[in-house]
Amino acid sequence: xxxxxxxxxxxxxxxxxxxxxxxxxxxxxxxxxxxxxxxxxxxxxxxxxxxxxxxxxxxxxxxxxxxxxxxxxxxxxxxxxxxxxxxxxxxxxxxxxxxxxxxxxxxxxxxxxxxxxxxxxxxxxxxxxxxxxxxxxxxxxxxxxxxx
Numbered sequence: 003x004x005x006x007x008x009x010x011x012x013x014x015x016x017x018x019x020x021x022x023x024x025x026x027x028x029x030x031x032x033x034x035x036x037x038x039x040x041x042x043x044x045x046x047x048x049x050x051x052x053x054x055x056x057x058x059x060x061x062x063x064x065x066x067x068x069x070x071x072x073x074x075x076x077x078x079x080x081x082x083x084x085x086x087x088x089x090x091x092x093x094x095x096x097x098x099x100x101x102x103x104x105x106x107x108x109x110x111x112x113x114x115x116x117x118x119x120x121x122x123x124x125x126x127x128x129x130x131x132x133x134x135x136x137x138x139x140x141x142x143x144x145x146x147x148x149x150x
């Protein structure tokens with residue numbers, strides 16, 4: 003297997019409150035051998051602080067891509083998505099909604115709020131790994147991300 007090398011690490015913000023899902027995603031990105039800095043926040047309020055570089059997140063690089071769960075404590079993922087896409091400084095960051103919700107209203111609302119993709123987390127472990135790898139393959143290898 004070839005090692006994939008990027009010019010600079012890709013900054014990824016994972017907004018996820020499930021420790022199990024965070025662990026799986028970290029493992030997949032580590033195995034992928036793509037240079038990345040995976041930052042994890044557990045709720046919507048932390049996500050906004052991170053993106054604006056406020057409080058404990060001062061000086062941290064802006065992410066190249068955001069993986070966003072919808073069902074979050076404090077501030078729901080839909081609210082986070084709306085804030086991101088209404089902010090001129092943040093709206094160009096691609097947001098992939100990564101959630102357990104298969105509800106048509108969540109899918110429609112996410113795209114109406116300008117999500118770049120909507121991916122449902124599978125319950126099956128192997129399928130979950132495949133989904134994360136497909137996100138990684140597409141967004142980190144195929145797509146040209148905007149410069150900061």
